Amino acid sequence: MNIMMLLEMAADGLPDRTAIGSLDDGLSYRELFDRSEAAAARFLDADLEAVVLCDESSAAVPVALFGAAWAGVPYVPLNYRLAANDLLDLATRCGRAHAVGDAASAELLDQLDAVNAEPTSSFMAVASPRAATTWSTNPDDVAVLLFTSGTTGVPKSAVLRHRHLVSYILASVEFMGAGVDEATLVSVPPYHIAGVASLLSSIYAGRRIVQLAKFDADDWIDTVEREGITHAMVVPTMLTRIVDALETRGGDPILGLRSLSYGGGKMARPVLQRALELFPITSFVNAYGLTETSSTITLLGPDEHRLAQYSDDPTEQHRLSSAGRALPGIDIEIRDDHGKPQAAGEVGEIFVRGEQVAGEYREQGSLLDDDGWFATRDGGYLDQDGYLFVQGRNDDVIIRGGENMSPGEIEEAILTHPNVRDVATIGVPSREWGEHVVAVIVAGAATPDPEDICALVRGRLRSSRVPAHVEFVDELPYNETGKLLRRVLRDNYAHLGDADG
Amino acid sequence: MVELKPGARFQSTVCTTQVIVVKGTGETDLTCGGAAMVAAGAVEISGSPTSDAADGTLLGKRYGNEEANIELLATKAGDGSLAANGEALSVAEAKTLPASD
Numbered sequence A: 001m002n003i004m005m006l007l008e009m010a011a012d013g014l015p016d017r018t019a020i021g022s023l024d025d026g027l028s029y030r031e032l033f034d035r036s037e038a039a040a041a042r043f044l045d046a047d048l049e050a051v052v053l054c055d056e057s058s059a060a061v062p063v064a065l066f067g068a069a070w071a072g073v074p075y076v077p078l079n080y081r082l083a084a085n086d087l088l089d090l091a092t093r094c095g096r097a098h099a100v101g102d103a104a105s106a107e108l109l110d111q112l113d114a115v116n117a118e119p120t121s122s123f124m125a126v127a128s129p130r131a132a133t134t135w136s137t138n139p140d141d142v143a144v145l146l147f148t149s150g151t152t153g154v155p156k157s158a159v160l161r162h163r164h165l166v167s168y169i170l171a172s173v174e175f176m177g178a179g180v181d182e183a184t185l186v187s188v189p190p191y192h193i194a195g196v197a198s199l200l201s202s203i204y205a206g207r208r209i210v211q212l213a214k215f216d217a218d219d220w221i222d223t224v225e226r227e228g229i230t231h232a233m234v235v236p237t238m239l240t241r242i243v244d245a246l247e248t249r250g251g252d253p254i255l256g257l258r259s260l261s262y263g264g265g266k267m268a269r270p271v272l273q274r275a276l277e278l279f280p281i282t283s284f285v286n287a288y289g290l291t292e293t294s295s296t297i298t299l300l301g302p303d304e305h306r307l308a309q310y311s312d313d314p315t316e317q318h319r320l321s322s323a324g325r326a327l328p329g330i331d332i333e334i335r336d337d338h339g340k341p342q343a344a345g346e347v348g349e350i351f352v353r354g355e356q357v358a359g360e361y362r363e364q365g366s367l368l369d370d371d372g373w374f375a376t377r378d379g380g381y382l383d384q385d386g387y388l389f390v391q392g393r394n395d396d397v398i399i400r401g402g403e404n405m406s407p408g409e410i411e412e413a414i415l416t417h418p419n420v421r422d423v424a425t426i427g428v429p430s431r432e433w434g435e436h437v438v439a440v441i442v443a444g445a446a447t448p449d450p451e452d453i454c455a456l457v458r459g460r461l462r463s464s465r466v467p468a469h470v471e472f473v474d475e476l477p478y479n480e481t482g483k484l485l486r487r488v489l490r491d492n493y494a495h496l497g498d499a500d501g
Numbered sequence B: 001m002v003e004l005k006p007g008a009r010f011q012s013t014v015c016t017t018q019v020i021v022v023k024g025t026g027e028t029d030l031t032c033g034g035a036a037m038v039a040a041g042a043v044e045i046s047g048s049p050t051s052d053a054a055d056g057t058l059l060g061k062r063y064g065n066e067e068a069n070i071e072l073l074a075t076k077a078g079d080g081s082l083a084a085n086g087e088a089l090s091v092a093e094a095k096t097l098p099a100s101d
Helices: A004-013 A029-045 A060-071 A084-093 A103-109 A120-125 A162-172 A193-205 A217-226 A236-248 A269-278 A302-310 A314-321 A407-414 A450-460 A486-492
Strands: A018-020 A050-054 A075-077 A097-101 A115-119 A142-147 A157-161 A183-186 A208-211 A231-234 A259-263 A283-290 A295-300 A331-335 A348-353 A374-382 A388-393 A398-400 A403-405 A420-430 A434-443 A469-473 B002-004 B009-011 B018-023 B026-028 B030-032 B062-064 B071-076 B082-084
Touching: A004 A029, A004 A060, A004 A162, A004 A193, A004 B071, A018 A029, A029 A060, A050 A060, A050 A084, A050 A103, A060 A075, A060 A120, A060 A142, A060 A193, A084 A103, A097 A103, A097 A120, A103 A115, A115 A120, A142 A162, A142 A193, A157 A162, A162 A193, A162 A295, A183 A193, A183 A217, A193 A208, A193 A231, A193 A295, A217 A231, A217 A236, A231 A236, A236 A259, A236 A269, A269 A283, A269 A302, A269 A314, A269 A420, A283 A302, A302 A314, A331 A374, A388 A407, A398 A420, A398 A434, A403 A407, A407 A420, A407 A434, A407 A450, A420 A486, A450 A469, B018 B062
Parallel strands: A018 A208, A050 A075, A050 A097, A075 A142, A097 A115, A183 A208, A183 A231, A231 A259, A259 A283, A434 A469
Antiparallel strands: A142 A157, A283 A295, A331 A348, A348 A374, A374 A388, A398 A403, A420 A434, B002 B026, B009 B018, B018 B071, B030 B082, B062 B071
16 A cells, blocks of 8 residues: 555546646646656655655645655655744754755755755756656555644644555545536645645645735635635644635625635634635535644535534534534544543543544554554543534643533633634632632624623633733734644743732 | 465466555465466466456456455456456456655
């Protein structure tokens, strides 16, 4: 098993269809295959431990990914926005590597003895197909190494083997299932798991890929119109900005987009509700997954979104906050602190099992238990019908008076206030309680009364969840892939704590 | 007879068909075009499918048996049709999951 099999099938089945880029000057599946072979031939000439990509999205991304797979070398996309020292640290951890990057990154990385770096432009200039020996079909070969964003510490490298990625695609995508007019807009960066998964899914489906070099809401909207985009995936912060930009432009609905999927973080319900109105006939998909699970493991489909939008039934409305149900071949289980499986409605840690679940870091080895279960470190619960509700990282749990409370649960309650656009809850040190709750709110049209916020939480949850402080900000700190930086908030609001040290 | 296991790849000896095992384990009489399939590799194609096994295999389609304990994905198309333990395999229904990434 090798992800090259997916590209080879596309090149056999749809040789002349545009795989990536604009219809007039993009690369066909056959051309993408040939370029991957040319790249592989060069990689095979060197004795490599990694192929590093450090640049914005471009056609070079799939060429590096498949070229590396063909040559049997792990593909390692790095965050080109990192500070020079951090980038050098990560590249050093890759060992003997061929690096492809923007001019500045290439120059920087080339300083390392073990790295041979070249600019993306010169990498893509080598187009003539040179025969490469056939690729390995060992399913255990490492296809991709993805560094975690390190929001909670030193970045770890998640290991994805060919069998994980191929299993994910075969289980979730129909070969050549896309119509000839379909095109997907990729706006997540290459070093995000969705940046890898979107390439594999779209190529296997036969859906043309259009990339945004870097995300900008107006650019995104214009590209959707210009390129006839039918499918797109965004992280929540991107959708917030798209909705704002559309409203600034006068609020005309977008009708051409058939499918819009979002995931990778907490989606504020009010934003989603506005998006459902601005994209009135688009199929919305909420996907939940992790780097360690080869992307999506549960999804909330289009019908559930529209049902929730128009329903008066609270259960159906509430489904908008759900991550949906498990993909075929994926098992989900909620467990308490002692590992005991929880009944429907009971909150605990989300465990997942399936062929696509890698659950492995280079630094720690496999973290799967004997039965193949992976602990996501996300908290949440399943409802009676198997819908998963994710309530945030267990590392973010607030412990007040010995009671564990998930920020997500409190945030979900606060978000039901019509004038709350976004919210984060954190714990700050408290002499009396250990920690107490601070709610940091981005207000909507008017600033809500803090008393109303507290009353809302008291009414929906236990009184222990009521914020001790309600603060207002213009914007919450997210990283570029939409992960909320709670660490930054905890630092910013540490002065609200009353415990020493 | 070949040993089925998920991920194993086999090819026809009488046409260009190649498959990867999605589901199925154990000793199986796997044929394509009426001839036994072999492990994928550099194997010469000779002869042609027998007339009762020449409906063809389509690229990217999944083929399964009645009992649904064998499923093969065609990674290369060919003129021969697939059978397992004497039973002709038929195209499995397409999945309809929405695109999520």
